[in-house]
Amino acid sequence: MKFGVVVFPGSNCDDDAVHALRDQLKQEVVKLWHKDHDLQGCDFIILPGGFSYGDYLRTGAVARFSPIMDEVIKHAERGGYLMGICNGFQILAEARLVPGVLLRNTSQKYVCKNIYLRPESKSALITSELEDRAYKIPIAHGDGRYFADADTLKRLEDNDQIIFRYCDENGSVVESANPNGSLNNIAGVASERKNVFGLMPHPERAADPMLGNTDGKLILEQLLNAVLV
Amino acid sequence: MSAEATEQTANHSPLPTVETARKLGLLPEEYDRICTILGRKPNFTELSIFSVMWSEHCSYKNSIVWLKTLPRDSDRMLAKAGEENAGLVDIGDGLACSFKIESHNHPSAIEPYQGAATGVGGINRDIFTMGARPIAQLNSLRFGNLSLPKTRRLLKGVVKGIGDYGNAFGIPTVGGEVYFDDCYNVNPLVNAFSAGIVEVGMVAKAIAYGVGNPVFIVGSATGKDGIHGATFASEDISDKSTEKLPAVQVGDPFMEKLLLEATLEVIATGQVIGIQDMGAAGIICSTSEMSAKGEHGMDIDLDRVPTRQPNMEPFEILLSESQERMLVVIEKGKEDVIRGIFEKWDLNCEQIGTVTDTGRLKFYRYGELVADVPADDLVLGGGAPQYHRECREPAYYQEFKRFNIEDVQDVQAGELKAVADHLLTHPNICSRRWVYEQYDSMVGTANRSTNAPSDAAVVSVKGTDKSIVITVDCNSRYVNADPEEGCAIAVAEAARNIVCTGGEPLAITNCLNFGNPYVPEVYWQFVGAIKGMKKACEKFATPVTGGNVSFYNQSSDEGPVFPTPTIGMLGLMENPENRMTLAFGQEGDALYLVGQSNNDIASSEYLYSYRGVKASPAPAFDLEEEFAVQQVVKDLITRKLIASCHDLSDGGLFVALAESAMAGQLGFSVQTDPAFRKDAFLFGESQSRVLVSVRTERQAEFEAFLGSTGAAFSRLGEVTSGDFRVDGETLGNVAEAKGLYDNSLAKLVE
Secondary structure, three states: OEEEEEEOOOEOOHHHHHHHHHHHOOOEEEEEEOOOOOOOOOOEEEEOOEOHHHHOOOOOOOHHHOHHHHHHHHHHHOOOEEEEEOHHHHHHHHOOOOOOEEEOOOOOOOEEEEEEEEEOOOOOOOOOOOOOOOEEEEEEEOOOEEEOOHHHHHHHHHOOOEEEEEEOOOOOOOHHHOOOOOHHHEEEEEOOOOOEEEEOOOHHHHOOHHHOOOHHHHHHHHHHHHHHO | OHHHHHHHHHHHOOOOOHHHHHHOOOOHHHHHHHHHHHOOOOOHHHHHHHHHHOOHHHHOOOOHHHHOOOOOOOOOEOOOOOOOOOEEEEEEOOEEEEEEEEEOHHHHHHOHHHHHHHHHHHHHHHHHOOOOEEEEEEEEEEEOOOOOHHHHHHHHHHHHHHHHHHHHHOOOEEEEEEEEOHHHOOOOEEEEEEEEEEEOOOOOOOOOOOOOOEEEEEEOOEOOOOOOHHHHOOOOEOHHHHHHHHHOOOOOHHHHHHHHHHHHHHHHOOOEEEEEEOOOOHHHHHHHHHHHHHOOEEEEEHHHOOEOOOOOOHHHHHHOOOOOEEEEEEOOOOHHHHHHHHHHOOOEEEEEEEEEOOOEEEEEEOOEEEEEEEOHHHOOOOOOOOOOOOOOOOHHHHHHHOOOHHHOOOOOOOOHHHHHHHHHHOOOOOOOHHHHOOOOOOOOOOEOOOOOOOOOEEEEOOOOOOEEEEEEEOOHHHHHHOHHHHHHHHHHHHHHHHHHOOOEEEEEEEEEEOOOOOOHHHHHHHHHHHHHHHHHHHHHOOOEEEEEEEOOOEEOOOEEOOOEEEEEEEEEEOOHHHOOOOOOOOOOOEEEEEOOOOOOOOOOHHHHHHOOOOOOOOOOOOHHHHHHHHHHHHHHHHOOOOOEEEEOOOOHHHHHHHHHHHHOOOEEEEOOOOOOOHHHHHHOOOOOOEEEEEOHHHHHHHHHHHHHHOOOEEEEEEEEOOEEEEOOEEEEEHHHHHHHHHHHHHHHHO
């Protein structure tokens, strides 16, 4: 599978995504420049974390208008795989490629720490084969509070589009394990067709054994199943 | 030509006088010296140039005499201290680490958010100007009493400023220190450290040569922010300081990120002659330092500098400290290379002048020569003044030495828990979680301390098995009590932190925060600290690669801050298996103290804040003993005889035990030694001691090895499943302790 990691000005997790996919998962990876209109034949597009265009307006609000996003949106509309991590999730939400929005954390503060995630969707590629347990994954964001209106939320639940919820280390989805005030502890969602994934936590930051936590690698490995689909 | 500048300026306005010079922070004798250098009276632009370049911030005029006494050489040093934008140390396999620490105290005192943010921006530019990609940041922060609303405002602003800038810039903040003391009520300290990696041979220099080579300014446009910032940083903080708000710069981390990428790309082309970031004193500092170093000059057309507002005066353009800018000299004929790269990153890139062989800096505005000064006379090592300042031992020094431990009651039966809780919740000891969770500590996927905490931060050098091991340390209470011993302790503690983490100390950078150098007692503290740093750096073979001096950290009413020579130390871990955590590993592991206990509570947090005794000397410290203990710890780690390792520092043995227990979600049971006072044994801060845990099956080998070295060590007890026990008395358990320790700072701040 060929991965493409989009580089917006202000992206700062692009190298981490490349490192995890290329060096840990041994996949072909190319960087895609925001001013280009060519996805270089990639099967799976990643929108990495960072502060695209400085995020001085609303997070992701400028990036969605990047030249490359025309092609990324067409790729998703064709059913191609696309994942946004952190700022990438915020861009996906701004581009309406996944439902919901990301608001300022309830603490009003940026937060970076390890949290625990419980895989939810049984039908989404990224989670369907994961074990039913808590995965330790880092977060690092100031605007990660997931919100959607009641109708949207119901559609997400009914259609099995919620991919991850914040939980405690035992896997219990409790308010005390919610790091940012996200609605129903939602940490990540999939599009209706389940080819587009958005999540605030950073699995690529927990993929290198050198760092003492490889739970993120287990999550990224699920993406390789896309080859079989 | 100089007469031309004089006449032309004279046409517009009268020449400034010695009184103007004084207002700009220059001494009358310095004004006379400028007249001699120029062979005429300077115009206002020229006087402004000298005033910033001869400020302490740029010229080190009151410190350089002593800084030169510090050790600056080792086999690994690739750049002499002060010669480049940051130190450069060979880490093997064709790689070098560039690292430096700098203060941003005065801006942070006035506008904590921007002051701290631009401090982070400035130190990172120093690193990537060298061609090195930053991989990790640290910071060292000092604030006043947390019960004051002002302190809480400063703390919140500084932490948010560091976070917002560093997080967006995308380099992890992997460690640091935060201290609180009344002496910092008016004047907080904000010291920022950054380290980057560069291939040896790809290092860029801060130099200008080659007649006709073009000079470019790249990055942000130049505005009126930060004008005379360098002069401002060389004065006492006063009520009038808020009137200097325009002297505080405003940061843009997004711009910095673009500048980083574009700068590294242009350096990689090999076409760059020299490059220097624009920090203190802006364009004038970069043009003069690069020219002086290359023994060339420059003709600069100020009309071509991109500005944020029209009609900026020449001195405003020259002195502006607008952030995220660089001065670049490239080979003539390669202009399209640099333009293409900066166009790609949507950044300004303007040729503003050319290199000349005159040795002079000539600045033009609207076609007129507005300043004409010799580059070399502006800079340190050239014509900038150097002073010996008067020293006088302060009265308190002998008074502190008269402290007698017998005048302090030892902890009584039943009092242990109260002391333990006091320390675990004390803002100088409790978890810094409230602070560090606001920093992205994991971007770059190289921080090896996230999931295994250690005394120093371990940051993987991608593409190799190596890690750099970095720390910032200074207990300024010790330095105040005894500048020489206290500063030696700061170096020793930094080395100890690196050794306890499995690294080999290589070199230091220093950030010397002191009061007004014209006060003899302050200068005595400065000189003492330098002497202590010298002897410790020589002992640990960690030369000084550079850093910064920040004087005038004092208010007119409340006197100077504690002398605070913050030590940033770089270590190297070649073998990843040597990485040691401070977290206890499993129940039943044996606990040992490596090093000698002492009947000493001097300058401990226990004595200072629990007993309320402020006057005591620095804690017991012997440099030779310290060195010996560190060698033993290195051997214990490489022989894989220990499961955890944590140095004893603030709060003494008890706090070390608690921290290791909490990190491992375990407890401990220890026995005190009746040969020592209980408070000294548990809470004393005498140096050169390390807490280690040992698997039961390695105990015999561990004891036999230590016996063979002759090192002092003693059995303390063992790791428990969760209870904290001292002499059989339960002081709580890991869950309770974590509740206190983890949440204390948030409660005090919010």
